[in-house]
Amino acid sequence: MAKKPMRILPEAAKNLFKKAATSKYPFEKAKLYEGYRARVVFEKEKCIGCKMCMRVCPAKAIEIILAENQPQPQTGPDGNPMPAKKLFDCIMNLDRCIYCVQCVEVCPKKALAYTQDFELAQLDRKKLKLHYK
Numbered sequence: 001m002a003k004k005p006m007r008i009l010p011e012a013a014k015n016l017f018k019k020a021a022t023s024k025y026p027f028e029k030a031k032l033y034e035g036y037r038a039r040v041v042f043e044k045e046k047c048i049g050c051k052m053c054m055r056v057c058p059a060k061a062i063e064i065i066l067a068e069n070q071p072q073p074q075t076g077p078d079g080n081p082m083p084a085k086k087l088f089d090c091i092m093n094l095d096r097c098i099y100c101v102q103c104v105e106v107c108p109k110k111a112l113a114y115t116q117d118f119e120l121a122q123l124d125r126k127k128l129k130l131h132y133k
């Protein structure tokens, strides 16, 4: 049954002077809480290419690939060539990621970390595929 208009008026007047329950995002910065998990970032120098992150990812959102440019073999103290550490790139498919950060937790070298960068909306889906080199 609809409320009588006169009964609604005091309630409406009371709410006119209350602090708004909503925020004016994007004109006001959103308040993020500690531990808020958003875009995952990658540190190439730390990665050993074990692909544990790929195995645990439930959304198949992360790919670790051999980097195009690899360092040249170095010369060891005995004068023989020493194989250089291989370098890897990370491809992050943000359109699949569910921000569970299992990849971050499993990484043995702490090459992955989550950030609070949550403003990731794009009109072009291709832009949601990030290639961290």
Ligand code: SF4
Pocket (backbone or CB within 6 Å): 046, 047, 048, 049, 050, 051, 052, 053, 054, 064, 106, 107, 108, 109, 110, 111, 112
């Ligand atoms: S788990 Fe870490 S070290 Fe292993 S491939 Fe992934 S990012 Fe690299």
Ligand code: SF4
Pocket (backbone or CB within 6 Å): 040, 056, 057, 058, 059, 060, 061, 062, 096, 097, 098, 099, 100, 101, 102, 103, 104
């Ligand atoms: S945060 Fe979760 S869904 Fe996103 S890449 Fe890492 S493991 Fe996959």
